[in-house]
Amino acid sequence: MKIAVIGGAGYIGSHTVRELLDRGHEIAVYDNLSSGMEQNLFENASFTKGDILDTYSLNQFLEKEAPEGLVHLAAFKAAGESMTNPEKYSVNNITGSLNILNAACANKVKYIVFSSSAAVYGSPQYMPVDEKHPTSPENYYGYTKLSIENFLQWYDKLRGIRFAALRYFNAAGYDVKGRITGLEKNPANLIPVVMEAAEGKRKEVLVFGNDYDTKDGTGIRDYIHVNDLAIGHGMAFDYLQKTNKSLIVNLGTQSGASVLDIINATEKVSGKKVPYRIVERRPGDPASLIANPAKAKEVLGWEAKYSSIETIIKTTWNAYQANEK
Numbered sequence: 307m308k309i310a311v312i313g314g315a316g317y318i319g320s321h322t323v324r325e326l327l328d329r330g331h332e333i334a335v336y337d338n339l340s341s342g343m344e345q346n347l348f349e350n351a352s353f354t355k356g357d358i359l360d361t362y363s364l365n366q367f368l369e370k371e372a373p374e375g376l377v378h379l380a381a382f383k384a385a386g387e388s389m390t391n392p393e394k395y396s397v398n399n400i401t402g403s404l405n406i407l408n409a410a411c412a413n414k415v416k417y418i419v420f421s422s423s424a425a426v427y428g429s430p431q432y433m434p435v436d437e438k439h440p441t442s443p444e445n446y447y448g449y450t451k452l453s454i455e456n457f458l459q460w461y462d463k464l465r466g467i468r469f470a471a472l473r474y475f476n477a478a479g480y481d482v483k484g485r486i487t488g489l490e491k492n493p494a495n496l497i498p499v500v501m502e503a504a505e506g507k508r509k510e511v512l513v514f515g516n517d518y519d520t521k522d523g524t525g526i527r528d529y530i531h532v533n534d535l536a537i538g539h540g541m542a543f544d545y546l547q548k549t550n551k552s553l554i555v556n557l558g559t560q561s562g563a564s565v566l567d568i569i570n571a572t573e574k575v576s577g578k579k580v581p582y583r584i585v586e587r588r589p590g591d592p593a594s595l596i597a598n599p600a601k602a603k604e605v606l607g608w609e610a611k612y613s614s615i616e617t618i619i620k621t622t623w624n625a626y627q628a629n630e631k
């Protein structure tokens with residue numbers, strides 16, 4: 307199938323392009339390179355530089371490439387920033403996504419795979435979290451993701467465009483075959499921050515609270531390897547093509563790791579000390595957030611294969627080291 311990957315030069319986008327190419331799909335990437343990078347592109351995937359807020363170039367791209375499928379990975383994802391600069395998230399995530407949806411309809415795209423997030427659930431009322439869990443996002447980023455899911459439901463009903471919304475838990479790791487090594491610029495997520503501290507590029511990791519009701523007091527998350535996420539996208543397209551039915555699923559491992567687990571694993575893998583300091587909790591952080599991925603296994607046959615903390619930390623450290631040379 308010909309698939310357009312919007313945001314395909316980014317961290318998750320490039321891993322998804324790699325997987326879809328390996329599955330034999332023809333890929334056209336559209337990215338404004340605001341956070342994505344050219345080093346993440348593959349020569350056997352076409353590339354068009356463009357912004358999802360530029361409806362003219364977005365429509366030109368889809369008209370020219372005429373894809374059957376489309377992956378939308380071009381949303382901003384910093385939960386904290388979304389609370390201090392909601393306008394930026396309204397424009398890029400909501401207006402931008404509606405531009406994509408309208409351009410997809412105008413150019414007869416049949417299937418959309420959307421990068422959604424566990425942030426749609428807000429603080430978990432029970433664990434592990436399944437897709438029946440109430441969706442009450444506690445940050446504006448999560449609200450934009452839920453809004454886009456709702457737009458997709460309507461466009462399914464009114465335009466027959468089928469979608470798969472993949473609710474990622476904490477995306478982490480780097481390609482196990484080492485084919486992708488582009489590092490995120492100014493990261494806010496835990497693992498890249500820990501890597502920078504291990505390399506001495508950052509003075510210390512600020513640990514946002516150690517008084518949570520968890521095994522060591524620090525926050526627990528369900529870290530999912532980006533290769534596993536990418537495989538989920540490939541399976542989602544197979545599902546959409548086979549059933550012509552839309553789908554919402556969690557992609558997670560049903561196992562959790564604490565902030566201190568991540569720091570300890572990084573020290574073990576890298577042989578470096580990771581300086582850290584316990585500070586105040588970050589507002590909006592739940593103590594734990596762990597996925598129930600049973601539906602993805604049942605409906606897609608998907609399950610995490612590369613998401614052990616050791617593999618996640620090893621592949622990430624390798625990517626950081628590759629940038630040192």
Ligand code: WQD
Nearest residue numbers: 383385423425476494495496499512513514525526565591
């Ligand atoms: C993980 C844990 C922090 C940084 C994010 C966003 C969004 C989503 C998933 C895609 C928490 C702690 C973190 C630091 C710390 N992405 N932490 N010091 O907040 O679980 O979710 O990723 O959908 O980007 O919702 O990820 O990596 O920020 O935090 O102590 O400098 O690490 O408190 O317990 P989060 P995170």
